[in-house]
Amino acid sequence: MKIGIYGQYYHDNSASHIKNLLETLESRNVDFTIKDDYLKLLSQEISIEKNYKTFSSFEELDTSFELFITIGGDGTILRAITYIRDLGIPILGINTGRLGFLATVQKYEINDTIDQILNKEFKVEERTLIELTTNANSDFKIDELNFALNEITISRKNTTSMITVSTFLNDEYLTSYWADGLIISTPTGSTGYSLSCGGPVIMPNASNLVLTPIAPHNLNARPLVIPDNTEIKLKISGREESFLASLDSRITTINSDTIITIKKCSFKINLVELYSESFLKTIRKKLLWGEDKRN
Numbered sequence: 194m195k196i197g198i199y200g201q202y203y204h205d206n207s208a209s210h211i212k213n214l215l216e217t218l219e220s221r222n223v224d225f226t227i228k229d230d231y232l233k234l235l236s237q238e239i240s241i242e243k244n245y246k247t248f249s250s251f252e253e254l255d256t257s258f259e260l261f262i263t264i265g266g267d268g269t270i271l272r273a274i275t276y277i278r279d280l281g282i283p284i285l286g287i288n289t290g291r292l293g294f295l296a297t298v299q300k301y302e303i304n305d306t307i308d309q310i311l312n313k314e315f316k317v318e319e320r321t322l323i324e325l326t327t328n329a330n331s332d333f334k335i336d337e338l339n340f341a342l343n344e345i346t347i348s349r350k351n352t353t354s355m356i357t358v359s360t361f362l363n364d365e366y367l368t369s370y371w372a373d374g375l376i377i378s379t380p381t382g383s384t385g386y387s388l389s390c391g392g393p394v395i396m397p398n399a400s401n402l403v404l405t406p407i408a409p410h411n412l413n414a415r416p417l418v419i420p421d422n423t424e425i426k427l428k429i430s431g432r433e434e435s436f437l438a439s440l441d442s443r444i445t446t447i448n449s450d451t452i453i454t455i456k457k458c459s460f461k462i463n464l465v466e467l468y469s470e471s472f473l474k475t476i477r478k479k480l481l482w483g484e485d486k487r488n
Contacts, residue, residue: 266290343382348374356431
């Protein structure tokens with residue numbers, strides 16, 4: 194089996210678990226390749242005696258990789274998709290971070306998890322992405338990383354004043370949100386920033402997107418669930434000449450004369466789900482649904 198390994202940070206007290214992962218893969222004769230920057234970081238923190246194979250960019254990956262293991266939290270998975278893109282390589286997240294809705298494998302489960310993977314005891318779940326494009330006369334030029342797994346967010350910049358986000362769905366005017374910003378979330382991202390701003394939890398396989406205003410001044414502005422084949426156009430105005438657009442964890446500045454179009458991406462991301470796990474188990478555990486201190 195050919196596997197890629199990706200990480201961004203070294204988390205305290207994770208040295209023994211990372212060593213265990215590498216040793217377990219070696220003992221199972223797995224062919225694995227590590228992101229070069231991450232291996233360099235690990236070498237500074239823990240003793241790495243072997244010369245492991247490395248990759249540095251998207252161009253060095255291909256469909257011969259059968260799995261991509263991320264070490265960290267959900268943010269690490271969001272960054273990993275910028276390397277995988279449309280290759281369809283399934284992602285398995287080992288959680289060395291905090292909450293972890295996407296990275297559900299715990300550090301102490303590494304050995305059992307690798308055995309389950311090698312025995313094909315897992316399923317692959319497709320997750321929808323959304324992409325951002327701008328009008329042709331915009332000064333903003335976006336690169337090929339114009340997609341997001343969790344959400345695309347439009348928000349104010351360099352001001353405490355609210356912005357106005359005029360919103361159109363399939364070219365029909367919806368409303369103008371007077372707020373700190375607007376979140377356009379996928380089902381995967383419904384448990385992220387959107388949830389923090391009062392948005393609903395959406396099942397990952399639902400064919401929906403959700404529009405969630407950030408601190409709207411209009412008290413009757415509520416999150417709106419829409420079909421994921423809807424084309425969303427946004428026109429932003431405010432006291433400043435620019436605003437922020439974020440695609441998951443990637444942030445850029447866009448001029449106020451830019452018309453933004455957001456729609457479902459042409460490809461999807463594959464996430465590994467072990468048979469012992471499920472989305473319902475995850476939200477019960479992470480959101481403490483059903484927990485009552487009186488019981």
